[in-house]
Every structure is written in C-alpha cells, then in structure tokens.
Amino acid sequence: MARIFVVEDDAALRGELMRLLELQGHEALASTAFDRIADEVLAADPDCVLLDLKLPGDGGHAVCRDLRSASDVPIVFASARTSETDRIVGLDTGGDDYLPKPYSLRELLAHVNALLRRSQG
Numbered sequence: 389m390a391r392i393f394v395v396e397d398d399a400a401l402r403g404e405l406m407r408l409l410e411l412q413g414h415e416a417l418a419s420t421a422f423d424r425i426a427d428e429v430l431a432a433d434p435d436c437v438l439l440d441l442k443l444p445g446d447g448g449h450a451v452c453r454d455l456r457s458a459s460d461v462p463i464v465f466a467s468a469r470t471s472e473t474d475r476i477v478g479l480d481t482g483g484d485d486y487l488p489k490p491y492s493l494r495e496l497l498a499h500v501n502a503l504l505r506r507s508q509g
Contacts, residue, residue, distance in 0.1 A: 389412070389413040389414045389415070390414050390415070390434075390435035390436060390500075390504050390508075391414070391415045391417060391432065391433070391434045391435050391436075392409050392414050392415070392416055392417070392434055392435065392436045392437070392438060392500065393417045393418065393429045393432055393434040393436075393437045393438070394406055394409070394416060394417065394418040394438045395418070395419070395422075395425055395429065395437060395438065395439045395440060395443065395448070395451060396418070396438065396440045396466075397422065397440060397442070397443050397444060398440075399420075402418050404493070405438060405493075405496075406418060408493050408496075408497065409497075409500075412497060417432050417434060422443050422444045422445050423444075423445055425443070425445075425451055426451050426454035426455050426458075429451075429455060429461075430455065430458055430459060434461060435461070435462070435504060435507070435508070436461065436462045436463075436464065436500055436503055436504055436507070437455065437461055437462070437463045437464070438464050438466055438496075438500070439451060439452060439463055439464065439465050439466070439483070440465075440466060440467055441465060441467035441468075441469045441474065441478065442467065442468065442469065448465065448467065448478070449477060449478065449481045452465075452478070452481045452482045452483055453481050453482060455482065456481070456482035460507075462484045462485075462503040462504070462506075462507045463482060463483045463484050463485075464483070464484065464485045464486075464487060464496075464499055464500060464503060465478040465479075465483045465485065465486040465487065466487045466489060466491065466496060467486070467487075467488065467489060468488070468489040468490075469488075470488035470489070474486075475488070484503055485499050485502075485503060487499055
C-alpha cells in the first residue's frame with residue numbers, strides 16, 4: 389500500500405492515526421522532532437502527508453511551503469484550526485485537502501485514499 393507520513397505533535401492522536409493507517413495496510417511514518425520536519429518528510433519519500441497546523445516551531449503552514457518547494461506529495465491538513473481563513477491559507481500554501489478536527493478516523497482515511505487514488509493514477 390502507501391507510505392504515509394503523520395506530522396502531528398499530539399502523541400496520542402499520532403499513535404491512533406498510525407495504528408489506523410497500518411490496520412488499513414499502509415506504512416505509517418512519524419517524527420517527534422519538529423525543528424527539521426520537512427527535511428525528514430522529504431527523506432522518507434512518502435506517498436501522502438497528514439499535517440497538523442499547530443506544531444512546535446514554525447507551524448504547519450511553513451512545513452507545507454517547505455514541502456511544496458521540493459515535492460508534489462499530496463498533503464492533507466488535519467487541524468483544530470477551523471476558520472475559513474485557516475482553511476484557505478492551508479490550501480493556498482500548497483495543501484491538497486483540509487479536514488477540521490474533530491473528524492472521524494473513517495472520514496480521514498477516505499480523504500487520504502481519495503488523494504492517493506488521484507496522485508497514483
């Protein structure tokens with residue numbers, strides 16, 4: 389299946405997302421060091437990235453811009469920041485989808501699978 393990198397600073401949620409993805413047959417990757425997260429993601433060469441906005445350091449928008457400068461990997465923002473402005477900025481910085489928290493894990497998986505289908509042809 390696909391290699392999916394989870395960029396989430398909440399350890400419990402990160403673990404839950406990784407378990408869900410692995411149960412669906414995906415390879416789930418993550419990091420707990422956020423100072424050079426874009427470099428780590430790029431080195432892992434994932435098929436999709438799940439990206440939170442509220443991250444230590446520069447935050448999710450900066451990570452997305454850094455990823456976009458070097459890769460076309462599909463990016464799904466999954467964030468508790470739910471204002472229209474947050475969603476627009478997330479998509480304008482290069483995100484492919486934006487799912488506001490709280491979300492159902494089944495819905496998140498459906499969004500990821502839809503992006504994977506489109507990106508992998």
